[in-house]
Amino acid sequence: MNWIATVVPPRIKNIFSRRDTPENLWIKCPETGQMVFHKDLEQNGYVIPGSNYHMRMTAAQRLASIFDNGAWEDIVAPDVAADPLKFRDEKRYVDRLKDARGKTGMQDAIKVGHGLMDGLPVVVAVQDFEFMGGSLGMAAGEAVVKGLLTAAERGTPFIMFAASGGARMQEGILSLMQMPRTTVAIQRLREARQPYIVVLTNPTTGGVTASYAMLGDVQLAEPGALIGFAGPRVIEQTIREKLPDGFQRSEYLKEHGMVDMVVHRHQLKPTLVRLCRLLTKAPEKAAA
Template sequence: MNWITNYVRPKINSMLGRRDMPENLWIKDPETGEMVFHKDLESNQYVIPASGYHMKISAKERLRYFFDDGIYETVENPKAPVDPLKFRDEKRYTDRLRDAKAKTGMEDAVLNGVGTIEGLPIVATVQDFAFMGGSLGMAAGEAIIRGFETAIEKKRPLVLFAASGGARMQEGILSLMQLARSTVVVDRLKEAGLPYIVVLTNPTTGGVTASYAMLGDVHIAEPGALIGFAGPRVIEQTIREKLPEGFQRAEYLMEHGMVDMVVSRLELKSTIARLLKILTHTPLEPVPALADLSHEADEKTAA
C-alpha cells in the first residue's frame, strides 16, 4: 500500500499534469455565502454582483479604479518619527509597522495621488484599512496634510476616501494631535475656494469621523458602510438599550441627515466628477439623448 501511495499515485498525477487549485480563485460573499469567481469580482471593482456587497479594497486599487485609465502620480509622503513613545503591548510597535508595510507595500495608512477623473484634474487621498486598521498616527497625519497642501498648491479639488478605526493607540496624544492639525488644513483648502468631497467607506470610525472625515462640502457613503464615533456594541453597553436596525450604517445615516448620498462604488467616479464640475463651474457635457433631441429640433426648424 505504501508503494502505491508513495510512488504510483504521485507518478500518475505528474503524468496527468495535476495542479493544486489556487486558494483565492473563488471568494465568498459575506452576506449571502455565494461563491464569486475572483476575476469577475475584480472586474466589478470588488462589488459582489448579486448582492451589491462592497468588499474592502487597497488604496492602490482604489486609485487605479478611480482615476482616468488608472493613471495617476503618487505624492511622496513626508517622513515622521517612528515609535516616538517606544510602545509595546503583545508586540513591539516597530514590529507591527514592519508587518503592515510588508503586507500592504505602503509606508503607512495613507496614499495620495494626482490625476484626472473625466478629464478634471484632482488630488485624491485614500486611507488603507489593511494598514493597522487605517489608524491615524503621525505619519498618516503628515500624509493627509501633504495631500491637502498639494491640492492647494496645484489649485485642484480634493477627494478623500476615509477608512479607519480611529486614532493609533500606539502613539497616544501624538495621534490625537493629528485631528486638530488635519482640521486646520481643511480650513485652508476651503479658504482657497477649492471643493472638498469625502467618501466614507467601511468602516469610518473614531477620531477620523470626529475630524476631517465629516468636514467635507459633500459627504458620500458607500452602501452598507459602518460610520460613527464609537462602535454599536460600546454604545449599547453604555446606554443599556438595543439600537435601531441598521444603526450607524450608510443608509440609516442618510435618512437622518448625516451623509448627503449613498453611492455604489461602480458609480462613484461619474457622480464625483459631476459634483466637482458643478462646484468648480466647469461646463457639463450634454446628456446624449437631450443633445440628439436638440439637434433634431434644429434640423426641423431649418427645414
C-alpha cells in the first residue's frame, strides 16, 4: 500500500472531522431552566444572573474567591487509613475514593488553606460536595481539626464553608467519631480567643449539621441553601404532615433564629472581612 492510501485519508478526515464541544459549555438553572454560558456564570461568581440561584462551587474556586489575589497556602491534614472497614457495597470503597479523587483532583472532601482576606490572615476550610457528597469521614475530620488547630496556633479566625450530605457510611462509627473530635477542636480555637465563622451552603445536612456546621460564633448562609439534619421528605413521612413552604431553606432558618444572616455570594467576602475585623478588633485596612 502506498503513502497516498495510508497518509492522505487520515489527514483529510482530521481536517473535516467535527470538533468536540465541551459538555459544560452551557449551564442550566435548576430553578428556572435558564441557559447560561459557562464563562458568564464564572464571571458572576457561579450565580445565575436571572434567578440569582447559587450554583455549587468547587473547593478551589471557593478558596480563590475568598483569598486576596486567589493565593493561599494549603494546609495538609495527616494521613488516615484509606479503607479501615474493608467496606464494599456495589463497589469497593477504595474504588469509590479513587473515582472521587480522579473527578475532583482532591484527596478528600475538605480543602483547607491559609492566606490573606483583605489583608487579614485567616484559615479557611471548604467542603466540596462533588467529593462523595461532601461526606464526613476520617480524612475530612482530620482536615477540619488540623485547620482549627492551625488557626488557634497562628492566632487567626477560622472560616468553615459547609456542604455535605452527612457522615460517610463506608466508615461507620469511625466517621461518627469525627463529630465530637471537631467539637473539641472548636473549643481549642475558642480558648485561643479566635472567632469561628460558619457559612452554610447548599446542601448542609446530616452529621455535619449536628456538629461543627452549627457551632459557629456567627452563622451565615447563602440564599436558598438546604440546611437540616434529616431531609424534608423524611420528616414529612415521619410526622405525616405537610411542611411549610421553604422549610429548611436558609431564609426560613433565619426567620426562626437558627441562622444569623443570609448573605448573597457577591457580598460574602466583604461581610466576612467586616465580621473578622469586628471580632478580632483588627484595624481597618488603610486606603491605598
